[in-house]
Amino acid sequence: MIEIIQLTKSFGRCKALDNISLSMQQGQAISLLGPNGSGKTTLIKSILGLVIPEKGTIRINGQAVKKDWAYRSNIGYMPQIGRYPENMTIEQVINMIREIRRDHTVYDEDLLKGFGLDKVRHKMMRNLSGGTRQKVSASLAFLFSPGIYILDEPTAGLDPVSSELLKDKIAQELSRGKLVLITSHVLSDLEGIASHIVYLQDGRLMFYKSVEALQATTGEERLNKVIARVMQTELPASSYAV
Ligand SMILES: Nc1ncnc2c1ncn2[C@@H]1O[C@H](COP(=O)(O)OP(=O)(O)OP(=O)(O)O)[C@@H](O)[C@H]1O
Numbered sequence: 001m002i003e004i005i006q007l008t009k010s011f012g013r014c015k016a017l018d019n020i021s022l023s024m025q026q027g028q029a030i031s032l033l034g035p036n037g038s039g040k041t042t043l044i045k046s047i048l049g050l051v052i053p054e055k056g057t058i059r060i061n062g063q064a065v066k067k068d069w070a071y072r073s074n075i076g077y078m079p080q081i082g083r084y085p086e087n088m089t090i091e092q093v094i095n096m097i098r099e100i101r102r103d104h105t106v107y108d109e110d111l112l113k114g115f116g117l118d119k120v121r122h123k124m125m126r127n128l129s130g131g132t133r134q135k136v137s138a139s140l141a142f143l144f145s146p147g148i149y150i151l152d153e154p155t156a157g158l159d160p161v162s163s164e165l166l167k168d169k170i171a172q173e174l175s176r177g178k179l180v181l182i183t184s185h186v187l188s189d190l191e192g193i194a195s196h197i198v199y200l201q202d203g204r205l206m207f208y209k210s211v212e213a214l215q216a217t218t219g220e221e222r223l224n225k226v227i228a229r230v231m232q233t234e235l236p237a238s239s240y241a242v
Contacts, residue, residue: 001025002047002148002179007056009042009203016042017053018203024196026147029170029180031190033227034200040183041080043200044150047181048077060148073101076146080153082137086126090117090136093125097140104144112139114165130157138166142173149173151182155189167193187224194223199230 002024009017016039024030032040045051047058049069057064060071084093098107112118115135128136134157141149149170155163170180170193184190197214199206207230215221218229 001059001061002181003057003059004043004047005057005059007043007046007053007058009039009046009051009053015203017046020056020200020203020205022198022205022208024179024181026179027174027177028195029174029182029193030196030198031194032181032183032198032200033187034206038200039203040200041152042203044077044152044181044183047150048072048075073103073144074146075148075150076141076144078137078141078149078151078154080156082133082140084125084133084136086124088125089122090125090128091121093136094121094140094143097143101144106145107143108145109139109143111135111142111166111169114169115139115162131159131162134158135162142169147178149178149180149182151180153184154182155184155186163189187227191223197227199227 002022004020004022007017007020008015020043032043034040042051046053047060047065049065049072059065060074063071065071088096094112098104115138117135117139120132125133125136134154138154141151151170154166158166167189170182174180174193180193182190182193194211196208196210198208211223211226214226214230218226220226220229
């Protein structure tokens with residue numbers, strides 16, 4: 001469970017997050033949406049402790065995250081752009097991460113094998129295509145079966161078959177009661193996965209609602225139509241809440 005209470009983060013005069021409060025539960029797939037620069041990555045990085053907010057509280061499973069980084073071992077993070085030592089092979093990178101996470105002895109290698117990375121494990125990271133690099137990032141995020149997944153544009157650069165494989169894996173983890181926080185500008189990629197939508201704009205929370213509720217109020221079925229309809233409508237302040 002992730003609780004965010006009155007979170008504010010500024011970069012100079014730019015308020016990247018403005019008094020954000022959210023509560024996300026296990027078994028939910030929360031899709032973080034909003035235009036470029038609306039604060040999505042800043043919110044994700046705040047949860048991961050990679051950005052330090054000037055105000056507010058973040059609690060993971062009831063524990064405030066300030067200064068205690070142990071909580072991060074329960075989060076599988078797939079960054080927008082994965083950065084790895086370029087002179088290492090895929091296998092060396094995976095082994096290095098396994099070594100860092102020595103506490104784990106059981107691995108979820110579904111994606112690693114499904115993407116066929118075991119067959120190209122001797123390839124140098126510097127020689128990988130963008131999509132293969134994404135596959136490495138996805139495989140690492142899922143390797144330790146965490147309780148929480150934070151996936152930043154996970155399907156960007158993946159071919160359709162790999163994208164479906166990843167979506168199936170996300171659905172499987174959701175059925176096991178995991179919490180998934182996911183950003184994507186491709187709404188069709190979130191179809192059938194997202195249970196809730198968080199919409200940010202200029203660092204502010206515009207709304208946080210279940211997909212079911214949004215479908216009911218807009219009368220639309222498909223996610224891109226739902227969001228388009230919501231954005232056309234002037235939302236009253238009362239509908240911003242969960
Ligand atoms: N390290 C930083 N230094 C200065 N400004 C930053 C920094 N990181 C983010 N910002 C600013 O904070 C705002 C929110 O950025 P953020 O990356 O969170 O947006 P986003 O919603 O993830 O965008 P995108 O959809 O393009 O990935 C932007 O105005 C951005 O320029």
